Amino acid sequence: MALIKTKGLVIKEQPYKEQDKILTIFTEDEGKIQCIARGVRRQKSGLLASTQIFAYSEFVYYPGKNFGIINQSNLIEAFYPLRNDLTKMALASYLLDLMYNAYEFFQKSPEILKLLLHVLFYMSGGKAKNDLILVGAFQMKLVSYLGYRPGLERCMICQDDQEISLFSIENNGIICSGCREQTEGYLYKLNPAMLELLQDFLRQPIKQLKDREVSSAEAIKINDLLDHYIGYCIGKSSKAYAFYKTMLNPLG
């Protein structure tokens, strides 16, 4: 069997047998794959650092029907500073969880992987004005890329662009105050600043958004909305998001 060589980000790890781990790796060339990393829970393994979650590494592996077997791996970036701040780590873990939930095994998405790497780079390096903006931008771009781009220009019911004040999960986008009565399901209140932020998440590149200043209270509301919307679209909700919310005041 021919070896495969590709770069990828470890998005999940599970202990396996005594010394091994099963890794879920989102790779550039092969998409979301599962690999067994042998002996990596032993001190002497040379693969230790490159097979932890958040590790972006070059992997060489034997492909298999369900599991590949890792033969070699070289660490490219560990996003090490994420470990120094539990809130950052919880947010970054959420992004990995989204990636895990949004794609099937062997499904490819090199563009979203690239976006995620940029987000992790900015987050771990403390290069964004507000990490919640990075999260919101990733949520929006991911869900749009998956084919569920929300309507953010006109009311999804009457097509008017006046008095937009709500986001309707079930209508896949914004609605006006006048149509509120006609809709069922979950509604999120939007003020003009929040609407603009949602639109900019779609329009602007991440390297521009990282410099955006915003109140964390509003950003959290947008993150909540988008997480709910993603869960509705892909049919899976993220446990890591719920965890991050409890993390905001853990021992209090």
Add this chain to the structure above:
Amino acid sequence: MGYYPKTLERLVLELGKLPGIGEKSAQRLAFHIINLSDEEISSLSEALISAKAKIVLCQKCFTITDKEICDICENPKRDQETICVVQNSRDIFAIEKTREYNGLYHVLHGAISPLDGIGPQDIKARELLLRIGESDIKEVIMATNATVEGEATAMYLGNLISPLGVKVTRLAKGIPIGADLEYTDEITLIKAFEGRNEI
């Protein structure tokens, strides 16, 4: 496995559930066990049952013990001003074997892991903070694993403990004994340089 008597089959099955025991080893152990004398068998089964029944967590450090307070916590010769924080009781046995450390321990029973939904409230973190608040601790050594979760846990607890006026240290990371420098990953090398000692 149909060619074994049912009772032996069950024994093989149970032994095979133990970590590191494959089917072959389970069979070998099972045959060994059925050839033991009656006394040896009752001693073995009594050991299994009493270990499970009597092992509890130390009320101070939360390591496994068969007393209310473990031997280490009870020993007045141990340095009462230093706590070494570990993830599991097994880590204590590893450190004790080195005979390098003479302080107390605190077992967290895990590490914070957002992806596994394990938060500070799910490990013995609050208990550690209470313990530090109640006693005259001068130094807390974070000896959690050098994994993403272990590092994040150490950093998180360190940030809560430092404001209490207690020195917080982290075990230095270095090159494993017997490891080839060439094959040591970059992070370990950087950390080893940071933690280098004069010789």
